[in-house]
Amino acid sequence: MSRHRIVRTMDYNDEYDGYDDIYGHSVEDEHCISPTDAQQWLYDRARGQQSISAFISKNKDIQEEEDDEEDEDTAFEKARRDSESFQMPQLDEIEQAKLSSCVDEVRSVVGDAVSERRIVETSMKFDYDMQKILDEILNEETQKKPSTSRAKAAAAAVAPLVAKTASKTAPTPPPPKISLKEPRRGFEIASPKVPSSPVVSGRNTPVDINSDGDLSRSSASLFKVSKEQALRNARQLYEKERADQKSHIHMIVIGHVDAGKSTLMGHLLYDTGNVSQRVMHKHEQESKKLGKQSFMYAWVLDETGEERARGITMDVGQSRIETKTKIVTLLDAPGHKDFIPNMISGATQADVALLVVDATRGEFESGFELGGQTREHAILVRSLGVNQLGVVINKLDTVGWSQERFNEIVTKLKAFLKQAGFKESDVTFTPCSGLTGENLTKQAQESGLTSWYSGPHLLDVIENFKIPERAIDKPMRMSVSDIYKGTGSGFCISGRVETGVLCLNDKVLVGASREQAQVKSLTMDEFPQTSVFAGDQVSVTLPAVDINNVTVGCIICDPQTPIPVTTRFQARIIVFNVKVPITMGFPVLLHHQSLIEPAVVCKLTASIHKSTGEVVKKKPRCLGNNSCALVELETSRPICIERYADFKELGRVMLRVAGVTIAAGMVTKIR
């Protein structure tokens, strides 16, 4: 069809028919008054109203309308001039940065409906607290009477945001009352009574929830387990089987890209005799050929061709070392920000962490201060429950073993790590060079270092990590981190036993589908086992299980006390890093153990005080950076999750948006 029209012969009157909404309105359209009513106010000579002066005197009560249009124009013009003539206040660099980020954030919410001056003044008034600034501005905008079309337009610009942030029908909530007598704590939340979750039943094992919602008891009768499994004493079994064995910990190695994590771990493995000379020689020759000799130790862990070609770690590399008293599984995490989901999945398996920082001038700064991964990784592992941290100040050879540089980095990190929630006594700082091997497994030799350092070497630091308390007495939960085709028939499911004990031939329930299965083989580090315990990284085979019901991130559990399955739960979150404040309906990627699931923040229940947990404000409109809140999250598919109070290991979540971790939280209620 031609898009050109012959306009020369066109009757314009015809053209307007049916286009009222586009081309203009009749007067009646805009008034809620019938033509008959209107007539009494209209001067009409035909109706015998001969004298206009007589008509006006009879209708004295007709108020002359204010010229809104003009007022409105003046107001907008004033706001425009206000913004144009407005000079930003002179502030120091930090204040200036805070102010600019506040202005940007507010603009992203309210658009151009509010003047620059207003935003700046409100930001300074509330000391750059986004929550308060937005509250003030949004409240004011909604209270303004949108008496004219432009004011209506301005209000309309804000209205969807207000509607998004507040309850759909409720009026603006009154200011919250904070009771001083009985502070309500965000974490004091009653146990979930009714898991009203849409429980999806597996093919063979339909799940029923009894009337009082106690899933565990109702299911105990549904899923019959052997007498041996039902009556087992996990603690006794653990003591019998593991009494003469070294304790086992999982240690994740984290840090900004190229901090030297893989090199450090590769060298540590070599020095502890876990990599043969022959293999090391092979890595040396091959890396030399490609002109990448400096990566020879990193190649011990970076095994794939792509990792070696790109010189970066992409997935979590695993290996193990033995110290005098411990078996340590090393988890070498990728530092590049694109692979943070892999790093999170690795961190969920970790008991302790090594944070590697590059001491080279400029490199530490780009990893720590300029949006690098040093901060994000440290916050992530802490949020995932890791509380012991060994900080490795690496590549000190590049700064001539400078004590000053070491101290400078320690001072900066100490302050930050304390803020991130690490206890000072649980953090150590060790100077090292992963490349030269200095201070890794032997006392420092380098004179530049020995002149000021006589502390422990890295292997000692690892040896001194305390073994975390294992939840062996709790019901069995295993989080699935990988599914692969085994050498025999069926699939191998690998993951970490988070709590309890799992034995050969035990009955288990798999994932949100709750399909029942039986453990037919159980291995740890490729050695067959008859029982495995909380903290172990294992592989199981579950013959005849529908593989569609097993997904990475799902939980395998004890049928006598099944894990809740839900699509909606409440969490207490800390917001780290959001460009746009979190409002109702905010879409996120939920990370729970190895699970990554799209979710929506469907309710902002309350803002709470970071350290005391007191409710500061009920139903906040939005959550800005560094705020702490109770929110409800809804996933599109059912997931297995526990309350933090019941199972620390399975009650933590992480929220990410567009490749950035925006919040971490603990599950407080399951709907």
Ligand SMILES: Nc1nc2c(ncn2[C@@H]2O[C@H](COP(=O)(O)OP(=O)(O)OP(=O)(O)O)[C@@H](O)[C@H]2O)c(=O)[nH]1
């Ligand atoms: N001078 C010096 N260079 C080092 C040291 N440790 C590592 N490097 C070099 O730093 C580069 C990066 O090392 P990697 O071990 O791959 O770093 P990474 O942290 O594992 O990198 P990603 O896993 O990709 O984040 C390599 O060229 C190493 O040779 C060190 O102690 N001193």
